[in-house]
Amino acid sequence: MQPVSREERIHSLDMMRGFSLLGIFLVNMLVFHSPFLYINPYSWYQTPEDIAAFSFIDQWVQGSVYPLFSMIFGYGIAIQYERATARGDVFWRFGVRRMLVLLGFGLIHAFLIWNGDILLTYALAGFLVLGLLRLSWRFLLGIALALYALPNVGLAALLYLGEQMGGVDPSQYAAVQELQDSISAYGLGSFADIFSQRIDDWIYTNGWGLFHLIPTIILPYVLLGVVARKTQLLERFSERKAIWITLIFVGLAAGTFIKFLPYTLGDSIFTVYIQDIFGGPLQAVAYAGIIAFLTSIRVFQKVFHSVALAGRMSLTIYIMQSLIATTLFYSYGFGLYGKVDVLAGTMIAIGIFILQLIFAQLWFSKFMYGPLEKVWRKLSYQTFM
Secondary structure (H helix, E strand, O other): OOOOOOOOOOHHHHHHHHHHHHHHHHHHHHHHOOOHHHOOHHHHOOOHHHHHHHHHHHHHOOOOOHHHHHHHHHHHHHHHHHHHHHOOOOHHHHHHHHHHHHHHHHHHHHHHHOOOOOHHHHHHHHHHHHOOOOOOHHHHHHHHHHHHHHHHHHHHHHHHHHHHOOOOOHHHOOOHHHHHHHHHHHHHOOHHHHHHHHHHHHHHHOHHHHHHHHHHHHHHHHHHHHHHHHOOOOOOHHHHHHHHHHHHHHHHHHHHHHHOHHHHOOOOHHHHHHHHHHHHHHHHHHHHHHHHHHHOOHHHHHHOHHHHHHHHOHHHHHHHHHHHHHHHHOOOOOOOOOOOOHHHHHHHHHHHHHHHHHHHHHHHOOOOOOHHHHHHHHHHHOOOO
16 A cells, blocks of 8 residues: 555645635634534624624535535545555555544544544544445445435424424523533633533533434535545546536535525524535535636646645644644633634634645645654554655
């Protein structure tokens, strides 16, 4: 097994990763600097600036970038599988080893740095994908759509019926005690207090929900990425522009319509759920097509070359964002937790990402791989590269 060379990389894939990292950071920043998990953001923010900043993130970024990143993750797995198969190598052993390393990164990140980790979830979904790679793209597409549509449509219907029957909507209320605990731990507490609160927050956002999140949300996205690779959607982009144009217009129109429902029909547990579950993935597909089109333009490639470089070291950039943000906002750093509004937090995220682009440019002028990517490759390929 050998790593993908610089010449073999798909530039548009790196560009998508890079822009996804910015979007993920904008969303994560809401949790980094405030007890976002325990409020109703549609009624919590009061100033016009905060309302506008949150609305932009909610309508165009939240729920729309992590599906894209998940699809890219699946695309990458499929590339590695195809190249290993072409060489006659046994891929599953390497794949399992690679997912185990990613799982290790996820455990460290989730419980020692930040509770909002997604690496652990990707690794667990990756194990499931390894057993499905031999299937045809049509079969994989059917599995992905069935896993996604059946449980999520069913749950959406139950939420709608509950709303129509006049049930209490818990999303309309702030969890006051949990909110105060978060501010006390992250803003003022010791490292032990922060660790304890991090565990509580992880259980609150994940817990048993992982058994729903992985097979019905993350796994279908990853499988769609495998399907995209098997059908050569990016490699044969110039031949399939009609498909991409259709995906862009349908995804953007339908996805944006659904994403705006909490603002047109009112925010409820039903509208917020379908906003992210159905509107987000549609926007994600449209974003993938837009980036693929723009990457085919030489000027765009040059101007945003550093974004693609950040995409090449996505693991490093992602964990670096958590390290920088927790240092800024937690008590063991600058202690700004709960003291920054949405607009300021958004500007901070953009500023940090720009610095990361500069870092990526400088790093790749000297090295072939990002620092954490180097460790991941070494442990996966069991060799120095």
